[in-house]
Amino acid sequence: xxxxxxxxxxxxxxxxxxxxxxxxxxxxxxxxxxxxxxxxxxxxxxxxxxxxxxxxxxxxxxxxxxxxxxxxxxxxxxxxxxxxxxxxxxxxxxxxxxxxxxxxxxxxxxxxxxxxxxxxxxxxxxxxxxxxxxxxxxxxxxxxxxxxxxxxxxxxxxxxxxxxxxxxxxxxxxxxxxxxxxxxxxxxxxxxxxxxxxxxxxxxxxxxxxxxxxxxxxxxxxxxxxxxxxxxxxxxxxxxxxxxxxxxxxxxxxxxxxxxxxxxxxxxxxxxxxxxxxxxxxxxxxxxxxxxxxxxxxxxxxxxxxxxxxxxxxxxxxxxxxxxxxxxxxxxxxxxxxxxxxxxxxxxxxxxxxxxxxxxxxxxxxxxxxxxxxxxxxxxxxxxxxxxxxxxxxxxxxxxxxxxxxxxxxxxxxxxxxxxxxxxxxxxxxxxxxxxxxxxxxxxxxxxxxxxxxxxxxxxxxxxxxxxxxxxxxxxxxxxxxxxxxxxxxxxxxxxxxxxxxxxxxxxxxxxxxxxxxxxxxxxxxxxxxxxxxxxxxxxxxxxxxxxxxxxxxxxxxxxxxxxxxxxxxxxxxxxxxxxxxxxxxxxxxxxxxxxxxxxxxxxxx
DNA sequence: CGGGGTTGGG
Numbered sequence: 001x002x003x004x005x006x007x008x009x010x011x012x013x014x015x016x017x018x019x020x021x022x023x024x025x026x027x028x029x030x031x032x033x034x035x036x037x038x039x040x041x042x043x044x045x046x047x048x049x050x051x052x053x054x055x056x057x058x059x060x061x062x063x064x065x066x067x068x069x070x071x072x073x074x075x076x077x078x079x080x081x082x083x084x085x086x087x088x089x090x091x092x093x094x095x096x097x098x099x100x101x102x103x104x105x106x107x108x109x110x111x112x113x114x115x116x117x118x119x120x121x122x123x124x125x126x127x128x129x130x131x132x133x134x135x136x137x138x139x140x141x142x143x144x145x146x147x148x149x150x151x152x153x154x155x156x157x158x159x160x161x162x163x164x165x166x167x168x169x170x171x172x173x174x175x176x177x178x179x180x181x182x183x184x185x186x187x188x189x190x191x192x193x194x195x196x197x198x199x200x201x202x203x204x205x206x207x208x209x210x211x212x213x214x215x216x217x218x219x220x221x222x223x224x225x226x227x228x229x230x231x232x233x234x235x236x237x238x239x240x241x242x243x244x245x246x247x248x249x250x251x252x253x254x255x256x257x258x259x260x261x262x263x264x265x266x267x268x269x270x271x272x273x274x275x276x277x278x279x280x281x282x283x284x285x286x287x288x289x290x291x292x293x294x295x296x297x298x299x300x301x302x303x304x305x306x307x308x309x310x311x312x313x314x315x316x317x318x319x320x321x322x323x324x325x326x327x328x329x330x331x332x333x334x335x336x337x338x339x340x341x342x343x344x345x346x347x348x349x350x351x352x353x354x355x356x357x358x359x360x361x362x363x364x365x366x367x368x369x370x371x372x373x374x375x376x377x378x379x380x381x382x383x384x385x386x387x388x389x390x391x392x393x394x395x396x397x398x399x400x401x402x403x404x405x406x407x408x409x410x411x412x413x414x415x416x417x418x419x420x421x422x423x424x425x426x427x428x429x430x431x432x433x434x435x436x437x438x439x440x441x442x443x444x445x446x447x448x449x450x451x452x453x454x455x456x457x458x459x460x461x462x463x464x465x466x467x468x469x470x471x472x473x474x475x476x477x478x479x480x481x482x483x484x485x486x487x488x489x490x491x492x493x494x495x496x497x498x499x500x501x502x503x504x505x506x507x508x509x510x511x512x513x514x515x516x517x518x519x520x521x522x523x524x525x526x527x528x529x530x531x532x533x534x535x536x537x538x539x540x541x542x543x544x545x546x547x548x549x550x551x552x553x554x555x556x557x558x559x560x561x562x563x564x565x566x567x568x569x570x571x572x573x574x575x576x577x578x579x580x581x582x583x584x585x586x587x588x589x590x591x592x593x594x595x596x597x598x599x600x601x602x603x604x605x606x
Numbered sequence: 607c608g609g610g611g612t613t614g615g616g
Contacts, residue, residue, distance in 0.1 A: 066607060105607040133608045172609035203610040238611040270612040304613040336614050404616070
């Protein structure tokens, strides 16, 4: 028999001061009525452990057990607490042979939320009767539990046999179960069989497409849903905002925002947070601020999202100020908060502030640095030129460095021309992941920056010999309803000739203003004038030349690039903003650059 | 007793 619940003395999980009004029976109190016994457990769902003590101290009903399991499932479930409760219920004979579908389902659901599919399965097998809810709980235990392939299909077959595949609750669960493993074909089968007039099934279908990286299909599903006259709820809008943000579809994002204002009256933190992030991801930090400030449901994630956004948009001071405001408002920062603030300092090269925060994390904020925090600080040290210090930190940290972290340091070596350390790391990386193109490109860049063109060429030919190809660079810009995409030297655009003419004109005027092409960034050619030529038609320059042509002068241009912006283009953009008087927001794969009046918000540190 | 969403960016 498993141990019974711990005695009601303070323990690690329950040492926090008890909030006023929490249900703790006083010694001289009358025993609670049956009604009260049910209510006690549900009202103290914020503290399952203390609720559990209350329950066991009194005379619990099966119904009370159910409520307790429910409470325990929602807030970071603890498997040990669950199994103890389970044992208590067994002792009382509540899970005997009789009809106890409701309590059994509650137990089942508890194990499911703890990701204990085996235990869940055992409870399920012992149940005398099963209904849609039971099946649903079992399915929930399957995805995320890691045994989906083996069990998922079998469960699905059983569900079909019992005729419950029409049930929208079960359908929604099955959809997300299959989506978790990327089994889109199975998702579609479930979706077609289920009663699709249910809004949640549509919602889970949209999420399924997002999980499987089919963003367009997700949007299409949204349209189909509207055509069926189904009113979207907050869940759907948060998914859509996430899509629009990740794809930088500002126009679409604004439309979905307007749509949500018409359809959603009650506020919802998750939806608003997604909206905030959408505007930030589309380069509109001001709109993100507006959403944040007009939001009266502000939670930790709201602050985290806004601090992240400010960091990405090169506003570390504002991020730090918001962090203070967050603590002042009584919200407790979590590890993501600290990570986002650290990364805000990192983006801006505020090494001193970053190190100070990192060193005081545990003592002042009570948060133990995770691997991510270390990686951020190591990135910060390396990029600011403290490569030795960053190597030391890697050795000292209580985690094993992953290849992505080594790659960051390699990038820093390239930036600071540390060829020795760079070579060492590159060799190690070639061993660990011989087919990762970035490693070759970074090492090639180190050689190129030091003018060692022969060695740079060697790295390139090695890449070719191994059949490795880097990602093609491309940039895109939204104009009204259309997205215009440009590759390097791309001439496929319908008005390509005009674009090239405009770019030549622009380059002429920025050269007159003092722009000098930085040929260090042209690694594809060894002769100097060929190198300059190869820089001239980089995709981000083409995108700007097009945007400048296609929009009224003075408009802000928002341009995206799939890779990190090249140094020469960064310099050219500063001059572009000077000679055209435009504001330019450039999003690369890492952060945002705001160009205005000849300068960039990143202060040339990136 | 039940289903769907948001932050950390690779």
